[in-house]
Amino acid sequence: MGLVGLLITLIVEVVMLYWPGRLLIKIIVLVDFKGCQIFLITPSFICISMRNLFCLFLGVVLAIACMHKEFYSFTNEKNLEMISVKIDEILLADFMIKKGDYLFMISTRSDSMVYLYALPDLQYCKSFGIKGKGPGEFILPMFVEAPGNDVYIWGYSGVRLIRCFSVDSNAHITVKQDYHLDKYETFNFMHLIRDSICVYSLMPTQPLVKLYDLKNGKNMGELKIGSKNRVNSYLSDGDGVMAANDSVIIVAYHYKKQIDIYDVSTLKLKKRLIGDYRPQKLTDDFTENEYHYVDIVAGKKRFYALYRGCRNKDAKENSDILESFDYDGNPVIKYKFNDLSPDIFYVDDEAAVLYGYKSAYPDLMLKYELEERLPTYQVDIDEKQSFRSVCRN
Numbered sequence: 001m002g003l004v005g006l007l008i009t010l011i012v013e014v015v016m017l018y019w020p021g022r023l024l025i026k027i028i029v030l031v032d033f034k035g036c037q038i039f040l041i042t043p044s045f046i047c048i049s050m051r052n053l054f055c056l057f058l059g060v061v062l063a064i065a066c067m068h069k070e071f072y073s074f075t076n077e078k079n080l081e082m083i084s085v086k087i088d089e090i091l092l093a094d095f096m097i098k099k100g101d102y103l104f105m106i107s108t109r110s111d112s113m114v115y116l117y118a119l120p121d122l123q124y125c126k127s128f129g130i131k132g133k134g135p136g137e138f139i140l141p142m143f144v145e146a147p148g149n150d151v152y153i154w155g156y157s158g159v160r161l162i163r164c165f166s167v168d169s170n171a172h173i174t175v176k177q178d179y180h181l182d183k184y185e186t187f188n189f190m191h192l193i194r195d196s197i198c199v200y201s202l203m204p205t206q207p208l209v210k211l212y213d214l215k216n217g218k219n220m221g222e223l224k225i226g227s228k229n230r231v232n233s234y235l236s237d238g239d240g241v242m243a244a245n246d247s248v249i250i251v252a253y254h255y256k257k258q259i260d261i262y263d264v265s266t267l268k269l270k271k272r273l274i275g276d277y278r279p280q281k282l283t284d285d286f287t288e289n290e291y292h293y294v295d296i297v298a299g300k301k302r303f304y305a306l307y308r309g310c311r312n313k314d315a316k317e318n319s320d321i322l323e324s325f326d327y328d329g330n331p332v333i334k335y336k337f338n339d340l341s342p343d344i345f346y347v348d349d350e351a352a353v354l355y356g357y358k359s360a361y362p363d364l365m366l367k368y369e370l371e372e373r374l375p376t377y378q379v380d381i382d383e384k385q386s387f388r389s390v391c392r393n
Helices: 050-065
Strands: 006-019 022-033 036-041 046-049 067-069 077-080 084-087 095-099 102-106 113-119 123-130 142-145 151-157 157-169 175-180 188-193 196-201 209-211 218-222 230-232 239-244 248-253 258-263 270-276 290-298 303-311 321-325 332-338 344-348 355-356 363-369 377-381 385-390
Touching: 095 142, 095 344, 095 355, 102 142, 113 151, 142 188, 188 239, 196 239, 239 290, 248 290, 290 344, 303 344
Parallel strands: 067 270, 077 332
Antiparallel strands: 006 022, 022 036, 022 046, 084 363, 095 102, 102 113, 113 123, 142 151, 151 157, 157 175, 188 196, 196 209, 209 218, 239 248, 248 258, 258 270, 290 303, 303 321, 321 332, 344 355, 355 363, 377 385
8 A cells, every 4th residue: 555555644624714815724644554543633733825725635635546556567577489289170269268177269150169178288179069049059158257167158048048067077068057147238258256146247338347146136236447438339448358256356448558456345446557558539440549458367376468559450460468467466477479479368377378369370279388488489481371380309
């Protein structure tokens, strides 16, 4: 809380109007040093001009407003080498999640619902589920982030539901439980926390994050994020990506280099991280807007945010960077990609491995080791712009 936990609050007691344009006041200073509160009261009244009083109040307001803000930068940096794994399926994947010994992927342009790949070698195992409107089918399936090794998928199947699947060591899939949603909203970035509390965002239609008790079918609160500066129905400076766990909700914004961390229990802002960027005026042509945070993943130890920092049309194949923070909002390390930066990714932070996928190379899965350097791989691009990794002996 500030430098070495020192918080100073000024309490101004106005006693009387003494001279024209001047006030007679007594100032009480509350000092909170690492939780130990000390009151310091001025021994006598102080005569202060209205101008100086205004400056005093302004300073106090600014101090309070900045109390949760932190301008951050990284002191640790590492370059990531890529391993590419050729796959036979042309997925054009949109969503990715790691559960147990498998990586699960969903493609909105495929008839199959979910694809499984065995880790750590990213070998294809199977696909399961069919997209559609029939029993047990989903029109547009998406993953729900949840603790444990069960896989949660939500979508529309006549009714709106979240379905839980268990996966054994032989990649056998079993339906375990269904959660029915009695409402229709723009469910984005869905997370399941504390056993049955669903956290989701209504971005981009509304700058809100909501909590919903699946067992009792009750709303548990909502969090207003961003601002009301809306360009049109699908674009505002409050748009972004969201992640959550049992303790915090994290929002990283598309159009500003800012990350907000909220307490799940109180829905109050814990910390606002602001990076070095140039504020912009958004336009209807989203290709002209500078794009900051692309995606975010909440790991067990840290959270990871994929950062772009330029217009999408200006982005290069390896220009994105991966930022890692602990859950107190402290910057840990920044990763740069030597070869390709992924469009979507997932981090297994226990194994210190990042898995990724880039739609420009639909026949490849990408893998990066975050802690220990991998063997050197030479990456060639042929005339068709597909990668093949050749290990140097």
